[in-house]
Amino acid sequence: MSASVxxxxxxxxxxxxxxxxxxxxFLIPTIALPVIFYLMFGVMLAxxxxxxxxxxxxxxxxxxxxxxxxxxxGAGVAAEREKGWLRIKRVSPxxxxxxxxxxLTSTLxxxxxxxxxxxxxxxxxxxxxxxxxxxxxxxxxxxxxxxPFSLLGLSIGxxxxxxxxxxxxxxxxxxxxxxxGLWFPVMLFPxxxxxxxxxxxxFHLAEISLDIVNADSARPVARHLSVVAVTTLALAALAVWRxxxxx
Amino acid sequence: MTAAIELQSLVKQFGxxxxxxxxxxxxxxxxxxxxxxxxxxxxxxxxHCALGLVKPDSGTATVLGNPAGSIAxxxxxxxxxxxxxxxxxxxxxxxxALFASYxxxxxxxxxxxxxxxxxxxxxxxxxxxxGGQKRRVQFAVSLVGQPxxxxxxxxxxxxxxxxxxxxxxxxxxxxxDGRTVVLTTHYLEEADALADRICIVNNGxxxxxxxxxxxxxxxxxxLIRCQxxxxxxxxxxxxxxxxxxxxxRWLTLLSDDANATLRSLLTEDPSMTDLTVNKPSLEEAFxxxxxxxxxxxA
Numbered sequence: 072m073s074a075s076v077x078x079x080x081x082x083x084x085x086x087x088x089x090x091x092x093x094x095x096x097f098l099i100p101t102i103a104l105p106v107i108f109y110l111m112f113g114v115m116l117a118x119x120x121x122x123x124x125x126x127x128x129x130x131x132x133x134x135x136x137x138x139x140x141x142x143x144x145g146a147g148v149a150a151e152r153e154k155g156w157l158r159i160k161r162v163s164p165x166x167x168x169x170x171x172x173x174x175l176t177s178t179l180x181x182x183x184x185x186x187x188x189x190x191x192x193x194x195x196x197x198x199x200x201x202x203x204x205x206x207x208x209x210x211x212x213x214x215x216x217x218x219p220f221s222l223l224g225l226s227i228g229x230x231x232x233x234x235x236x237x238x239x240x241x242x243x244x245x246x247x248x249x250x251x252g253l254w255f256p257v258m259l260f261p262x263x264x265x266x267x268x269x270x271x272x273x274f275h276l277a278e279i280s281l282d283i284v285n286a287d288s289a290r291p292v293a294r295h296l297s298v299v300a301v302t303t304l305a306l307a308a309l310a311v312w313r314x315x316x317x318x
Numbered sequence: 319m320t321a322a323i324e325l326q327s328l329v330k331q332f333g334x335x336x337x338x339x340x341x342x343x344x345x346x347x348x349x350x351x352x353x354x355x356x357x358x359x360x361x362x363x364x365x366h367c368a369l370g371l372v373k374p375d376s377g378t379a380t381v382l383g384n385p386a387g388s389i390a391x392x393x394x395x396x397x398x399x400x401x402x403x404x405x406x407x408x409x410x411x412x413x414x415a416l417f418a419s420y421x422x423x424x425x426x427x428x429x430x431x432x433x434x435x436x437x438x439x440x441x442x443x444x445x446x447x448x449g450g451q452k453r454r455v456q457f458a459v460s461l462v463g464q465p466x467x468x469x470x471x472x473x474x475x476x477x478x479x480x481x482x483x484x485x486x487x488x489x490x491x492x493x494x495d496g497r498t499v500v501l502t503t504h505y506l507e508e509a510d511a512l513a514d515r516i517c518i519v520n521n522g523x524x525x526x527x528x529x530x531x532x533x534x535x536x537x538x539x540x541l542i543r544c545q546x547x548x549x550x551x552x553x554x555x556x557x558x559x560x561x562x563x564x565x566x567r568w569l570t571l572l573s574d575d576a577n578a579t580l581r582s583l584l585t586e587d588p589s590m591t592d593l594t595v596n597k598p599s600l601e602e603a604f605x606x607x608x609x610x611x612x613x614x615x616a
Contacts, residue, residue: 161371
C-alpha cells in the first residue's frame with residue numbers, strides 16, 4: 072500500500088528529471104557558468120594564496136544553486152502554466168505537492184551537479200584544504216540556499232508569462248549575485264551598495280557559507296540565519312499567494 | 319444511482335460578462351451528451367465549473383455524486399481540455415505512465431496505445447508531434463484512469479477527417495462500455511453523429527436539452543428556399559414566417575405553416591424559381607434556437 076503513496080512522487084520526479092536532461096539549453100548554462108566563473112576568478116586570478124579561492128568557493132556555491140532554482144522553477148513553471156499543463160494536472164488526481172516536490176528534487180540534483188565541479192576545482196586546482204566535515208556542512212549550506220531561491224522562482228513562474236518569467240528570473244539571478252556580493256566581495260563595495268547587499272538573501276546566505284569555511288570568522292551567524300529564515304517564510308507566503316491568485 | 323453531472327443554478331460573472339446565468343443541467347449516466355453553443359455561449363465555463371477549474375459565484379456542481387473538483391470526483395473522470403498541452407520533452411508513452419501513477423486502477427498502457435491508435439508515434443517526444451497527433455495523445459491520456467465519466471472539450475478540433483473518424487469510433491466504443499461521455503463541440507455534425515442527447519447553451523443559459531430529433535422538432539416548421547426578387551422585409555411579413563434570410567438571389571424562410579406562406583409568396587412574386595421545402599436540419603434548428611434568444615444582457 073505504501074507504494075501507492077510514493078509511486079506517483081517517484082514517477083513525477085523521474086518525469087521531471089528526464090525533461091530537464093532533454094533540455095540542454097537549460098542545463099548547460101546553469102551547470103557550466105558557475106564553474107567557468109570560479110575557474111577564472113577563484114582559481115586563475117587567485118594565485119599566491121588560498122584565501123581568495125576559499126572565499127569565492129563559499130560565494131560561488133550560492134551562485135551555483137541560484138540558476139537551477141530560479142530558471143527551473145521560474146521559467147519552467149511559467150511555461151507549463153502558459154501551455155495549460157497545470158490545468159490538466161489540476162483536473163487529474165495528481166497531488167499538487169508532487170509537482171513542487173519533484174521540481175525541488177530536480178533543482179537539488181542539478182544544484183549538486185553545478186556544485187561538484189566547483190568543489191573539485193577548489194580542492195584540486197586551487198589547493199583549498201578543508202576538513203571533510205567542513206566540506207559536508209558547506210554542501211548543506213549551499214543546498215539549503217536552493218530553498219528560498221526556489222520559492223522566489225515559484226512566485227516568478229506563477230506571476231509572469233513564459234517570456235516575462237525568463238526576463239525576471241535573469242534580473243533576479245544577476246541582481247542577487249552581483250549585489251549580494253557573490254561575484255565580488257561586499258567589502259569592496261561603496262557604502263550605499265553595502266546597504267543594498269545587507270537587504271538581499273544572497274548576501275546573508277553567502278555570509279553563512281563564509282563562516283563555515285573560515286574558522287576564525289567573527290560573523291554574526293545567528294543574525295544571518297534569522298534573516299534567512301524570515302526571508303524564506305516571506306517568500307513561501309508570496310509563492311502561496313501567487314499560486315492561489317493565478318488559479 | 320446518482321447523476322453523472324448535476325449543475326444547479328450556476329452563475330458566473332467575468333467582469334462585465336455574465337458567462338453563466340443560472341445554468342441547470344442534469345446528465346444521466348451512460349451515453350454521449352453534447353453541449354452545443356457558439357463561442358462565448360458559456361459551454362466551456364459550465365464544463366470548467368464541473369471540473370472544479372472555475373468556482374461559480376453561486377450554485378452547485380456535482381460530479382458522480384461528489385463535489386466538482388474534489389479528489390473523489392477527479393479519480394473517476396478523464397478530461398481532455400482545449401488549448402492545454404502536455405510538456406514537450408516527454409514521449410506519449412511517458413506521459414501515459416506518469417498519469418497511470420495518479421490513478422488507483424490505471425488502464426493497461428499497451429492496450430490503451432492500441433485502442434487509441436497512437437502506436438506509431440507513442441515513443442516520439444511530444445514536441446515533435448503534429449497538432450492532430452498531440453490531440454490524440456491527449457485523448458489517450460484522458461483515458462488512463464479508466465474513467466466512468468469522460469469530459470472532452472472540442473475533441474476533434476484540428477484533426478483531419480480520418481483522425482476524427484478514429485476518435486469518434488473510440489468515443490462510441492467507450493459509451494458502449496457503459497461510460498458517460500460529455501463533449502462540447504461547435505461542429506453540429508459531430509453532435510448529430512455521436513450524441514444521444516444534446517444541450518444547447520446560449521448567453522449563459524440552457525435553451526434546449528433533448529435528443530437531436532426532438533431538438534429539430536422543437537424548432538418545428540418548414541424551411542422554404544427559392545430564388546426570388548422579393549424584398550427581405552416583405553418576405554418576412556408573409557403569413558406564418560418566423561425567420562427570413564437572404565443570400566444573393568436566394569431567399570430562405572422558416573415558416574410555421576408552409577402552405578399559407580407559399581400561397582402568399584407565389585402571389586407576391588410569381589417569377590420566383592427553384593423552390594424547395596424541407597424540415598430544418600440540426601444546424602438550422604441550432605441557428606433558429608440561438609437567434610430566438612438574443613442577448614439577454616446587453
